Amino acid sequence: MTRQLRLNAFLKPAGEYLAGWRHPDSPPDAGVNFPYVSRLVQALEAAKFDAVFIPDLAGLPDTHPTVLERVAVVNDTFEPVSLLAALVPLTTHIGLFGTVSTSYSDPLEVARIFATLQALSGGRAGWNAVTSLNHGEAVNFGGSALADHASRYARAEEFADVVLGLWGQGGQPFFEHGGQHFTISPTRPFTSPPLSRPIIAQAGASEAGKQFAARVAEVIFTNIREYDGVKAYRADLRKRAETFGRHPDNVIICPNLETVIAPTRDEAQEKFGRLKALLHPRVALGDVEYWLGGVSLADLPLDAPLPPLPVTEKSVSTQQRWYQQAQEQRLTIRDLVHRIANGNHTLIGTPQDVADHIEHWFTTGAADGFNVAFPYLPTTLTDFTRWVVPELQRRNLFRKDYGAAHAVQARA
Ligand SMILES: Cc1cc2nc3c(=O)[nH]c(=O)nc-3n(C[C@H](O)[C@H](O)[C@H](O)COP(=O)(O)O)c2cc1C
Numbered sequence: 122m123t124r125q126l127r128l129n130a131f132l133k134p135a136g137e138y139l140a141g142w143r144h145p146d147s148p149p150d151a152g153v154n155f156p157y158v159s160r161l162v163q164a165l166e167a168a169k170f171d172a173v174f175i176p177d178l179a180g181l182p183d184t185h186p187t188v189l190e191r192v193a194v195v196n197d198t199f200e201p202v203s204l205l206a207a208l209v210p211l212t213t214h215i216g217l218f219g220t221v222s223t224s225y226s227d228p229l230e231v232a233r234i235f236a237t238l239q240a241l242s243g244g245r246a247g248w249n250a251v252t253s254l255n256h257g258e259a260v261n262f263g264g265s266a267l268a269d270h271a272s273r274y275a276r277a278e279e280f281a282d283v284v285l286g287l288w289g290q291g292g293q294p295f296f297e298h299g300g301q302h303f304t305i306s307p308t309r310p311f312t313s314p315p316l317s318r319p320i321i322a323q324a325g326a327s328e329a330g331k332q333f334a335a336r337v338a339e340v341i342f343t344n345i346r347e348y349d350g351v352k353a354y355r356a357d358l359r360k361r362a363e364t365f366g367r368h369p370d371n372v373i374i375c376p377n378l379e380t381v382i383a384p385t386r387d388e389a390q391e392k393f394g395r396l397k398a399l400l401h402p403r404v405a406l407g408d409v410e411y412w413l414g415g416v417s418l419a420d421l422p423l424d425a426p427l428p429p430l431p432v433t434e435k436s437v438s439t440q441q442r443w444y445q446q447a448q449e450q451r452l453t454i455r456d457l458v459h460r461i462a463n464g465n466h467t468l469i470g471t472p473q474d475v476a477d478h479i480e481h482w483f484t485t486g487a488a489d490g491f492n493v494a495f496p497y498l499p500t501t502l503t504d505f506t507r508w509v510v511p512e513l514q515r516r517n518l519f520r521k522d523y524g525a526a527h528a529v530q531a532r533a
Pocket residue numbers: 131175176177178220250251252253254323324325326327328329330331342343344377436437438439492
């Protein structure tokens with residue numbers, strides 16, 4: 122069978138770019154404006170996207186209060202699974218993927234809500250299993266601090282086994298479990314034949330995260346931006362999946378892709394320039410601090426090289442990646458501010474430039490698809506669906522219609 126290009130939409134209604142919410146085209150209540158969010162999802166379905174994927178963070182990001190005052194924070198967004206359930210009657214084919222943390226929920230609860238979403242949507246549900254990396258979130262759920270990385274993944278591994286068992290993966294009429302973290306008395310699996318179970322998505326980047334993703338996930342997202350890095354990541358994850366007895370083609374690797382598009386490259390740069398101008402410098406610095414694992418850079422000179430950083434438990438791999446880049450390229454803090462917060466990874470160009478990028482990465486085995494994020498909405502979503510999707514279809518890279526075997530059901 123021909124390999125299918127996958128397009129997931131990573132939907133943050135206020136926009137992915139830190140200052141995207143300030144754009145005059147963006148409604149001020151974007152994250153909790155259901156008619157608006159519905160229209161975005163319906164536009165994605167009209168463009169034949171595989172799935173819409175809703176992130177989650179049940180607390181304030183760990184950042185400076187002055188930054189929080191100037192960003193659209195996740196508290197201004199809907200809880201993902203409730204939102205997806207409300208989208209069911211408004212959509213017919215698009216996959217509905219929601220994020221729920223293995224650190225702050227219970228596997229029985231997760232198995233039930235996604236089995237329910239699967240039944241309500243006729244088989245379109247997906248669970249993005251995260252272990253969470255935020256201190257505030259840990260406190261909100263009764264902890265005093267974020268549990269260490271290894272413990273979070275140990276719990277996630279057992280959590281996923283319980284969820285899969287409750288989804289009837291063992292084929293037994295009853296499922297029971299007694300483990301280190303969870304106990305389940307004999308319980309009937311939440312199966313709904315002939316529906317397959319929900320898809321599992323993951324974005325592991327550390328050693329533990331990659332092992333977890335390779336063992337349980339069908340769709341794997343990555344923040345890695347460089348072609349060689351993504352290609353190596355995909356090869357690695359495919360190999361790891363095989364060691365778990367899985368067929369590597371059942372693991373779909375989707376790097377993130379943000380775009381600002383216009384008919385000419387100059388116009389696209391101008392469009393991006395107008396967006397960048399909306400970013401407050403203190404917000405940019407705060408964002409860098411966040412991605413470096415919560416370190417404080419406020420007292421350090423902006424034009425000096427990044428000093429060695431204390432290792433935090435927040436996002437070990439992300440911090441290491443930025444730190445390594447800063448060392449290799451002798452970046453100052455100011456350079457990093459631009460690189461991280463100013464959307465250095467955003468692909469700015471024509472629809473053909475974006476289609477070339479997608480085609481190259483897909484056909485040369487660096488990616489199976491893309492996790493398309495939108496710097497500001499609705500513009501960058503509309504531009505992608507009206508310009509890039511038809512170009513991909515013209516090149517026979519992307520479906521023109523949802524077939525009977527819609528691609529989201531890759532595993533079934
Ligand atoms: C595209 C993408 C989306 C993510 N969405 C979330 C999210 O919604 N909530 C969350 O707590 N973590 C999210 N993460 C973080 C990952 O779950 C993971 O913790 C991170 O990639 C670091 O990997 P590690 O846990 O293996 O260190 C996301 C990561 C990526 C790449």
